[in-house]
Amino acid sequence: xxxxxxxxxxxxxxxxxxxxxxxxKHYVAAKxxxxxxxxxxxxxxxxxxxxxxxxxxxxxxTSAVKxxxxxxxxxxxxxxxxxxxxxRAGEKDQRPAHxxxxxxxxxxxxxxxNRQFQEFVEKTHYETSAEKNAWSYxxxxxWKAWVRMVGANWKNPYPAAAASASFNPDMPVVHVSWDDAxxxxxWAKKRLPTEAEWEYAAKGGLVDxxxxxxxxxxxxxxxxxxxxxxWFPNENTGEDGFLFLAPVCSFPPNRFGLCDMGGNVWExxxxxxxxxxxxxxxxxxxxGPLPEETQTAAVAQLRLEKQYGxxxxxxxxxxxxxxxxxxxxxxxxxxxxxxxxxxTSARGCQLQTMSFQDVGFRCAE
Ligand SMILES: [Ca+2]
Ligand SMILES: [Ca+2]
Numbered sequence: 001x002x003x004x005x006x007x008x009x010x011x012x013x014x015x016x017x018x019x020x021x022x023x024x025k026h027y028v029a030a031k032x033x034x035x036x037x038x039x040x041x042x043x044x045x046x047x048x049x050x051x052x053x054x055x056x057x058x059x060x061x062t063s064a065v066k067x068x069x070x071x072x073x074x075x076x077x078x079x080x081x082x083x084x085x086x087x088r089a090g091e092k093d094q095r096p097a098h099x100x101x102x103x104x105x106x107x108x109x110x111x112x113x114n115r116q117f118q119e120f121v122e123k124t125h126y127e128t129s130a131e132k133n134a135w136s137y138x139x140x141x142x143w144k145a146w147v148r149m150v151g152a153n154w155k156n157p158y159p160a161a162a163a164s165a166s167f168n169p170d171m172p173v174v175h176v177s178w179d180d181a182x183x184x185x186x187w188a189k190k191r192l193p194t195e196a197e198w199e200y201a202a203k204g205g206l207v208d209x210x211x212x213x214x215x216x217x218x219x220x221x222x223x224x225x226x227x228x229x230x231w232f233p234n235e236n237t238g239e240d241g242f243l244f245l246a247p248v249c250s251f252p253p254n255r256f257g258l259c260d261m262g263g264n265v266w267e268x269x270x271x272x273x274x275x276x277x278x279x280x281x282x283x284x285x286x287x288g289p290l291p292e293e294t295q296t297a298a299v300a301q302l303r304l305e306k307q308y309g310x311x312x313x314x315x316x317x318x319x320x321x322x323x324x325x326x327x328x329x330x331x332x333x334x335x336x337x338x339x340x341x342x343x344t345s346a347r348g349c350q351l352q353t354m355s356f357q358d359v360g361f362r363c364a365e
Pocket of ligand 1: 226227228229238239240241242243244332
């Protein structure tokens, strides 16, 4: 088709008037429109990624693309359908594996750091749960037990280990309860990710991602995350280079460009926790169990015989009705012989008012 022939079909309608463009002007206009369409298509792919809904996977370069705008620490993810849970590995609360469909959302590239949390506290004078309690949980490797460490809080993460005690702004903030994490995200005009969003983000578009970096614990013969090597709790060999916390993004990001989705610190999710949730959870944008279905401290004690991982007995004075909240991703204390929490489908939980030396968070939007 030559230019004249094209021009015959190229009409612009302005105020109900149609007119023909001369051939050369028509050619220029066609080029402008073609470039505009190309730009819009590329912008759309960058923003939302190239999604293959038939397979439930995400392809292409969506991984490391940062969300546009003010917040360079977030990534936009396209959503879509993915397989949540794991029928072949892990505890029974990860079953059944089921397809979940999510709307597009944004999520922080890394765990919230001390630097970020410090800004929040300076601007709001927020007092954390640990500061109000005057204690927080620290794992005592000598006693091989969690102890309430007086004076431990986000500014003093390791009161018992002098060598690691110094405040590092690039470390993930720890000793923050779910309440503290939710308050930070609200202040940042964000929110905590749902458990489904967190798992989708951790799997990075991989169909069978046991770990955020793939199927194998040693991808490329290297440690891909900060967790516990050796037999927990007897020996921490630190083969991954870190005995305790690591500065955020010390290890390669996953395919979505997200750091430390496995290990370093557990991350609070918005959802309440129920070990039976996957039996009846909605298939689209699940938000966690209803309050009456969420496990509380009192329920946890009744089920003590069946408990595992972090769902341990708590002192019930005043906290019997406090709900458990989901936390994900494991920490520097997670080992293969215990919870292996750094697996993408591993579920952890704790009372929403408690704080620990290995639990932090990241926000979503
Ligand atoms: Ca480690
Ligand atoms: Ca983490």
